[in-house]
Amino acid sequence: xxxxxxxxxxxxxxxxxxxxxxxxxxxxxxxxxxxxxxxxxxxxxxxxxxxxxxxxxxxxxxxxxxxxxxxxxxxxxxxxxxxxxxxxxxxxxxxxxxxxxxxxxxxxxxxxxxxxxxxxxxxxxxxxxxxxxxxxxxxxxxxxxxxxxxxxxxxxxxxxxxxxxxxxxxxxxxxxxxxxxxxxxxxxxxxxxxxxxxxxxxxxxxxxxxxxxxxxxxxxxxxxxxxxxxxxxxxxxxxxxxxxxxxxxxxxxxxxxxxxxxxxxxxxxxxxxxx
Amino acid sequence: xxxxxxxxxxxxxxxxxxxxxxxxxxxxxxxxxxxxxxxxxxxxxxxxxxxxxxxxxxxxxxxxxxxxxxxxxxxxxxxxxxxxxxxxxxxxxxxxxxxxxxxxxxxxxxxxxxxxxxxxxxxxxxxxxxxxxxxxxxxxxxxxxxxxxxxxxxxxxxxxxxxxxxxxxxxxxxxxxxxxxxxxxxxxxxxxxxxxxxxxxxxxxxxxxxxxxx
Numbered sequence: 001x002x003x004x005x006x007x008x009x010x011x012x013x014x015x016x017x018x019x020x021x022x023x024x025x026x027x028x029x030x031x032x033x034x035x036x037x038x039x040x041x042x043x044x045x046x047x048x049x050x051x052x053x054x055x056x057x058x059x060x061x062x063x064x065x066x067x068x069x070x071x072x073x074x075x076x077x078x079x080x081x082x083x084x085x086x087x088x089x090x091x092x093x094x095x096x097x098x099x100x101x102x103x104x105x106x107x108x109x110x111x112x113x114x115x116x117x118x119x120x121x122x123x124x125x126x127x128x129x130x131x132x133x134x135x136x137x138x139x140x141x142x143x144x145x146x147x148x149x150x151x152x153x154x155x156x157x158x159x160x161x162x163x164x165x166x167x168x169x170x171x172x173x174x175x176x177x178x179x180x181x182x183x184x185x186x187x188x189x190x191x192x193x194x195x196x197x198x199x200x201x202x203x204x205x206x207x208x209x210x211x212x213x214x215x216x217x218x219x220x221x222x223x224x225x226x227x228x229x230x231x232x233x234x235x236x237x238x239x240x241x242x243x244x245x246x247x248x249x250x251x252x253x254x255x256x257x258x259x260x261x262x263x264x265x266x267x268x269x270x271x272x273x274x275x
Numbered sequence: 276x277x278x279x280x281x282x283x284x285x286x287x288x289x290x291x292x293x294x295x296x297x298x299x300x301x302x303x304x305x306x307x308x309x310x311x312x313x314x315x316x317x318x319x320x321x322x323x324x325x326x327x328x329x330x331x332x333x334x335x336x337x338x339x340x341x342x343x344x345x346x347x348x349x350x351x352x353x354x355x356x357x358x359x360x361x362x363x364x365x366x367x368x369x370x371x372x373x374x375x376x377x378x379x380x381x382x383x384x385x386x387x388x389x390x391x392x393x394x395x396x397x398x399x400x401x402x403x404x405x406x407x408x409x410x411x412x413x414x415x416x417x418x419x420x421x422x423x424x425x426x427x428x429x430x431x432x433x434x435x436x437x438x439x440x441x442x443x444x445x446x447x448x449x450x451x452x453x454x455x456x457x458x459x460x461x462x463x464x465x466x467x468x469x470x471x472x473x474x475x476x477x478x479x480x481x482x483x484x485x486x487x488x489x
Binding site: 163 | 322324325350351353354355357364365366367368370371372374375376377378379380405406407410423427432
């Protein structure tokens with residue numbers, strides 16, 4: 001199995017997966033706590049639209065997904081802040097429009113079924129050297145920003161009103177986090193597909209939040225769990241010939257299950273001792 | 276710092292919640308506003324903090340109108356302790372909560388650390404720093420919230436139902452702590468439906484009824 005790593009696409013895929021799985025959970029933690037899940041749903045469908053657009057126009061898929069997702073975030077921001085529309089309603093409308101656009105493009109432009117499936121399940125080994133470099137730069141930027149704005153982000157996560165009253169420009173931070181989420185979803189789609197990208201973004205943060213007691217430990221544990229999911233998903237994919245997106249999602253589900261059970265054991269033990 | 280409201284009117288939707296409300300909290304003073312549930316106490320605090328739009332009238336912090344560009348630069352001088360503390364299950368340590376108080380200011384790491392530890396010391400909560408905020412008792416959470424406000428450099432503290440969920444001992448401790456802070460020059464404005472809270476202290480007391488102060 002190790003000799004597969006001598007193939008540049010496989011090695012490149014592994015490199016991208018490891019980088020992504022260690023850093024994307026940071027954005028996942030923001031998505032969960034700031035309740036950006038409606039945005040995440042919209043962006044997931046935006047990734048499908050961007051992918052379909054890329055295939056129909058023969059553009060690099062990652063680039064078109066990035067553009068579409070950034071536009072969607074800006075549009076949602078415009079609708080909610082300028083148009084005073086409810087956030088859930090705005091993201092829902094944009095999500096449905098994206099999905100409709102994606103299916104219309106895929107069928108109208110005669111995109112092959114295989115290529116459409118790749119959008120859903122991801123195609124890690126098709127990541128180009130340029131895309132891998134872009135992913136590395138993005139992941140580095142994500143880590144640097146999370147370090148630089150750590151306090152302001154923590155304030156926002158703790159309570160938006162407290163953040164505002166303590167002098168944090170909460171609207172600017174919130175907007176930046178949305179843009180980062182849009183980019184994370186775009187890169188994660190390339191690695192794990194639009195339907196399974198949660199395995200890289202949300203699952204590690206969810207699993208870590210079960211046992212973490214501080215923001216710092218949450219970030220550390222999320223990254224570590226993300227790495228474990230990434231490595232085990234990659235090995236499983238090579239061993240079973242499954243798509244990496246699918247194997248990563250499966251290992252993610254197992255890791256999340258184990259975290260929940262492990263967090264319950266001490267509680268159950270202390271309850272038993274009390275009795 | 277002096278906080279004043281002048282003919283303040285605040286609406287929630289189309290309903291006026293605060294009607295023509297005027298009062299002043301001079302520097303170093305303490306005021307408790309009592310009122311039944313739903314009479315607009317929290318609305319008042321949120322308006323004072325610039326979190327709700329003012330329909331008519333104005334609020335000034337040291338002559339600066341709340342919401343003005345000048346006020347934005349000093350808004351951290353007024354901090355609030357929300358009702359029952361912030362409670363969600365997301366992991367955050369007590370130390371991190373207090374550090375959040377300094378999030379709006381550019382400080383050197385060493386200075387920030389000194390501020391945070393001094394604030395924790397002021398509320399006798401140094402030993403709680405590594406504990407998960409959400410697993411603290413109500414009284415401990417109140418102290419951590421107060422430390423956050425102190426770390427923020429606040430000169431005015433706004434307390435929303437500070438006695439809720441506290442046992443008699445914790446109430447007594449909170450009362451003493453607030454008295455100490457007040458002696459150090461911090462102005463206090465508490466809103467509560469509780470008739471007994473702070474009743475044995477020399478706080479100025481007003482009653483909020485039907486959107487007006489009596």
